[in-house]
Every structure is written in structure tokens, then in C-alpha cells.
Amino acid sequence: MKFIIRTFFKTLRVVLGPFMLLWEFVSRPKGVVRAPAAQLAVDLQCQSLALYQFSTCPFCIKVRQEMRRLSLPIERCDAQHDQKNKDDLLKGGGTVKVPCLKVTDANGQFQWIYESGAIMKYLQGRFTPAS
Secondary structure: OHHHHHHHHHHHHHHHHHHHHHHHHHOOOOOOOOOHHHHHHHHHHHOOEEEEEOOOOHHHHHHHHHHHHOOOOOEEEEOOOOHHHHHHHHHHHOOOOOOEEEEEOOOOOEEEEEOHHHHHHHHHHHHOOOO
16 A cells, blocks of 8 residues: 555656646746845855755745745755765754755854745845845
């Protein structure tokens, strides 16, 4: 029975995955436009961030859309097909659960933020430009 359930969901992901990626592409939000100096500062801050994600995870898509909206060039690490990224996520964050944002502070310490809502709240709080 367990095999049948796993096969069903794997088939569902294979069938729906391309449609989800197409929808992500079609519904891309426009990014925030900043002054060149301000965008450069944001780009430098984003070098300390990495998003561990699966390409067709709906929660990961939600976070990637927010990254586009805020014009954030955050590194994306595929934790589904890349064993090194999966191992890093397990070792650092304690579980292979996506999306997960790895935040490296100035001292080299890591913070692992799970849950799409918490990640989006963190990104909005840190990078939303003042009106």
C-alpha cells in the first residue's frame, strides 16, 4: 500500500510539475526598482543568503516570487536533486524540509529559517524599500 501511495504522488508531481513551473514563469511579478547604489547594497547583502528549495514545491515557488518582487539575487540550492545541498541542509538545519533560507551573519554564524511565511516576512522586513 505504501508503494502505491508513493507512486501516486510521484506521478502527480511529474505531471503537475511542468504546469507549476509554467505558471511561475507566466505570473512573474515586477521587481522593485532601486537606485543603482541601493541595488548594489542589496546585492551585497544577498551574498550572505541561500535558499534551499525544490523546483516544483509550491511553497518554494511562493518564496521565489517574493524574491523576484523584491529584486533579490539570492543563491538557490537544489535540495531535491543535489545530494551535497541535501546533506548541507540536513547537517545545518537539522531536517530536509524546504523552503529553507540560510542566513550567514558577519561572524560566520548560520541561521536556518524554515516555512515560506517566515522566510517572506524576514525578506520583507530586511529588504522592503522605504516609501
